[in-house]
Amino acid sequence: MTHTMPHGAAHLLAFIREAEVGRNDRASYDVIYAHRQGGLTKPLTAMTLGEVIAAQKTWSKAHGSSAAGAYQFMRATLVGLLREIPWLKEAQVFEPALQDRLGLHLLDRRGFASFVSGAISVTEFGRRLAMEWASLPVLAETDGDRRRVKRGQSYYAGDGLNKALVKPDELEAVLRQVLAASPSSDATPQPTAAVSPPTVRSEVRHRPVARSGRFWTWLLTAGGTIITALKELNLVALDWRVQLAILATIVGFAIYAISSMPAVRDALGLGR
Secondary structure (H helix, E strand, O other), X not given: OOOOOOOOHHHHHHHHHHHHHOOOOHHHHHXXXXXXXXXXXXXXXXXXXXXXXXXXXXXXXXXXXXXXXXXXXXXXXXXXXXXXXXXXXOOOEOOHHHHHHHHHHHHHHOOHHHHHOOOOOHHHHHHHHHHHOOOOEOOOOEEOOOOEEOOOOEOOOOOOOOOOOOOHHHHHHHHHHHHHHOOOOOOOOOOOOOOOOOOOOOOOOOOOHHHOHHHHHHHHHHHHHHHXXXXXXXXXOOOHXXXXXXXXXXXXXXXXXXXXXXXXXXXXXXXX
């Protein structure tokens, strides 16, 4: 294993190797599908990545699958990784260290970091792993590759080729061990409750009396009332046009005074 392997990842990859090829030793890295590696001209771990990909073209017909190595990489998977990973080259030897790095890349692609951080559950991460490795079971009923599959079945159940080779309880136990081996997330700062800013009272400014709409409304109302009373007592004679102008002025100032009240402006959406 490489020294940069994240906490718990080495343990999980060892479990996957055993599930995929039935062993967890150095020889597991040389296994091809159906354990037909004895027919190879040289060990898988002595071949370059390019040689493995080229040889896999014939394995599907000859052996039923192109799966190769400790993590049973399919040819399409290796071709995809070669395009996806900048540092990966066809000339690199398909040795155990390289296979581990590629296995870790697949873990990361399936959400390993999110799993150990608590962002996804054991059940969800188990489903994602089952999508990558057919020997692993799903941990809850879900839609599989071909049909609806139950807990304990391979995600690829029904394809006539794959089936789960480990019990769901075993996978769950390993995943919980991975969580226990990962750095605790308890130290992660928790979001604090929002603190409302202190209420700041704005300075109250008084308008000059001469600019007050209420003042002029009251003044004109009083004046109009007086004039009307004098007219009724026949003490003053006003043309109807003058009376109409006085009424319009009073009404205008009344509207202005009312609309200038803060509560009224808020209700009308005019602001302060």
